[in-house]
Every structure is written in C-alpha cells, then in structure tokens.
Amino acid sequence: MDCDIAIKYIEQEFKVTLKPAQEAVFRGAWEGKTYDQIASNSSDFPNVKYLANDIGPNLWQSLTESLNEKISKGNFRAVIEARLSQVREVSPVIVEKDMGQTPHQTLIDWGEAPNVSMIPIYDEREQQINELKSLVTKHQLVSLIGLNGIGKTTVAVKLLEELLNNQTFEFIIWRSLSYNPPPKLDKILKEILNFLEVKEESLLFNGREEIHHNQKISLLIEILRKKRTLLVLDHLECLMQKEKIAGQYQKEYATYKTLIERLGRERHQSCLLVITQEKPVEVIELEERGFSASSYILRGLKEDIKKNFHNHRLLDPDKWDDLIEIFRGHPFALQNIASKIKHLFGGSVNNYLKESTINRRDINEMLDQEISILSDLEKRILFLLSTSSNRGDLSFSDLKQKLIPLEKSQKLSGSDLQDALESLLQRSLISGEKKYRIDPIVKKFISNKYFLSHPEFNQKSVKIDEEIILEAGNPQENIKRLEKIFNRS
Helix, strand or coil, X not given: CCHHHHHHHHHHHHCCCXXXXXXXXXXXXXXXXXXXXXXXXXXXXXXXXXXXHHHHHHHHHHHHHHHCCCCCCCCHHHHHHHHHXXXXXXXXXXXXXXXXXXXXXXXXXXCCCCCCCCCCCCHHHHHHHHHHHHHHXXXXXXXXXCCCCCCHHHHHHHHHHHHHHHXXXXXXXXXXXXXXXXXXXXXXXXXXHHHHCCCHHHXXXXXXXCCCXXXXXXXXXXXXXXXXXXXXXXXXXXXXXCCCCCCCECHHHCHXXXXXXXXXXXXXCCEEEEEECCCCHHHHHHHHCCCCEXXXXXXXCCHXXXXXXXXXXXXXXXHHHHHHHHCCCCHHHHHHHHHHHHHHCCCEHHHHHHCCCCCHHHHXXXXXXXXXXXXXXXXXXXXXXXXXXXXXXXXXXXXXXXXXXXXXXXXXXXXXXXXXXXXXXXXXXXXXXXXXXXXXXXXHHHHHHHHHCCHHHHCCCCCCCHHHHHHHCCHHHHHHHHHHXXXXX
C-alpha cells in the first residue's frame, strides 16, 4: 500500500495530523527504515536521538490513542493496512478519495490570467503544453522560463484549460506579480488560503491578528497535502533586483524565496508553477539536490510560425526560415512583423529583409528592458560575445582573458565570472557549456544599437551588415563604446 494513502486515511478517519518531523518518521518506518537511516536521509531532521527518543515514541503513543489499539514502530503498518482493507470493503468511495481521484469538479480562481481563447494553438505549441503538463503532474515545483513575449503566459493558460477539463487537480489558483509594486507574499497567501479553505475556515484571516508568513506557509503546505492544488505565480522576475545577478530578490520580496523553497522541499501532493524570465536560484539548488523540482525552458517556434505567415498570406515562403531565424522563432515579435510586412511591404518577406533598417524597432522594443536590468559584468560579457569574430563561441578562459583588460582594477575573479555566466544562462540570453554563444536575436539588438550610434554608417545608401561592422572593429574600443551607448539608453 502507498504511504500517502495511509497518511490520508489516518487524517480523514481519526483526525490525526502529522507534524513534519512525525511525517518523516512515519514515512521512513513505513519503508522499514531504522531511525539512523531516517535521520541520515533527512536534511531537516538529522538528529537521530531526537527522532528515536522523542518524535517516534510520541507518534506511536498518539496513534495508539487515536486507533484505540497498541501501536509501535514494528506493527503500525500492518495495523493500518488491516484497518484500511476493512474500510475498502464497506465504503469504496473512501478508496476513490484516498487514491487521489477527484470526484468533484475542479475549482479555479483565474485571478489575473489573460483570456487567450482567440490565440490559435498548433502542433509545436501543443507539444510544449503536453511536456509542461507532464512536469506539473509529477513535480511539486516547476519553473517555466523564457524571454519576454516568448509565450510563457499563453502556454500556461492553455495548460490550465486542459487541466480544468480532465480534473487533474481539485483546485487551481492563478496570481500575477506584474503589478507596480508587486503584491507582498502575505496578501497572496491570504487569498490562496481563503480560497482553499472552503468551509468555516474561509474566515481564517478575517478579523484575526496577523500571523508570521512562515506559519501561513506551514498551513498552506498542510492543506496542499490534503487537496491536490496547482498554484501559478506569473511574472516572478518582477520581484528580482535590477542590475544584479539573476535570481536575487528585492529585500521586501525575499519571503517568496522561502515559499518556493518550502513548496519544493516539503512533501505534499500539489504543484507550484512559477513563470519567469530568469530561473530562481532556489529552483536550481532544489533541482541539484534531487528534490521534486523541475524547469521548462520555452523555446521559439518554427512550423507554427509558418502557419501564421500562411494565414497572413505572406509571400516568398523560401525566405520565411531566414526571418524566423533572425527572431529565434519569437512568436510575439513575428506576429507583429507579419502584420507589418502585410501592410507596408505588400506581404513580401523578401522586400522586408532587403531593408537596411531591418527590424531595429521590433528588436529594440523586445529586448531594451531585459538588457537594462543586467549587471555591468553581464552586459560586458554580452558585448564581448557580440564583437567576437568567431561568431561568439568563447570558452570560460577566453572570456576571462579578454574581460580582464576591461576591468578598472585589471582583476576578475573566476567566481564572479561564473556567477555572471550562470545568470545569463538563467535569463536565456546566452547558451552553451564549455563554450558560450550569445543568442542571435540579442546580438542583432546590440549590433543595431552600435550601428545607430555611427552617423557615418547611417548616411550610406548601400546595405551594410551591422554585425560584421561590429566584429571588424577593435573589440575593447567597441565594448567601451557599447557601454556608453547602453548607459545613455
């Protein structure tokens, strides 16, 4: 029998609520582990004497009183399995509930989720939705990551619509953090808890003295163990510090980190989906330590974009791949460009691509904000990769060697460079492992800015490859000029 079913059974039938330490002992003993093994496998309760001399004996005594039968570490599983087998014979409904099925309709609080019903979904997007669905039904914490406008929110809303139809979760709650200023965690927790506690407990925070956010998180986790719930936090990047390494919260929003850490670490049957442009540090740490956490990077589209081009009746299909490649399959940007090509260029993609002013405004609008929040070192790395004559493939040692002369102190620690590279990877602005490459659309954005700062280039009537101009100059001088350009913008 599954341990989760046993815990649900004693909670529902005997009103026994296990505290975190008790649950750790219960689950370990259920698998036949000794107290030493339970302690060694638990990062939260590593003290074996505490478990063996305090938590364990109190747990067995509590179960003895609740079940009105002598319970010990050696017999508790057999007793509970025997009791539950009797219940199954009398009431199959309890079994259905214990097995995690949802006999009632899913309750949903859409919050600020947009209505995307008019946005068409083709094969590539459908595959992404299915891949994300697989993660949120298996993990307690999932981060959906991608560039601004890549379609993260749309994919998440479409996913929720599917989950609503098949009743995978009992409750679904959506909250956006994109307000200025973003909502504090206490407000979000109050709304979530009041929605989940559907009986008299719904008045839990009405007229009561304020309690600490950690207590609210503990109460939330307790409910998430009983009620299979999908929580969605959109625009998590709005809580992060600007001009700092990715994933660093503003001081007043650091409590969100606690929420994410605990929901990813402590056992429950629900899922928190965070939608963000940059991967939170705590998600990385939970993944590396083997907790129930996963990430999904939303990539650009290709075949779906072509279908959209066909719907716009664009011409020159042999040039569609070139246009899609320039914008890395970014659906929002390409949707706007398709409309522009249709109205300004008679639908001719070829004529649009021939223009020397290609896509400056489109790219700038998309990336200006993302580049502006980077740290100085992150910007410098992007500028260096943009000016590299070998198309941006540089190793860690290459980057360090080329960056040191640009530092005022003529020094650059390996740890600082590593943090900056990891931050850019989290933001999906670069890619690579042993060697790093700037995202093509980001490089186009930087070269456009550089080109526009040179009046002598803008006066020429012939088409000029802006990226080649940037690569051909002196790298150090180009980088210094780019720093001045971006500091002004």
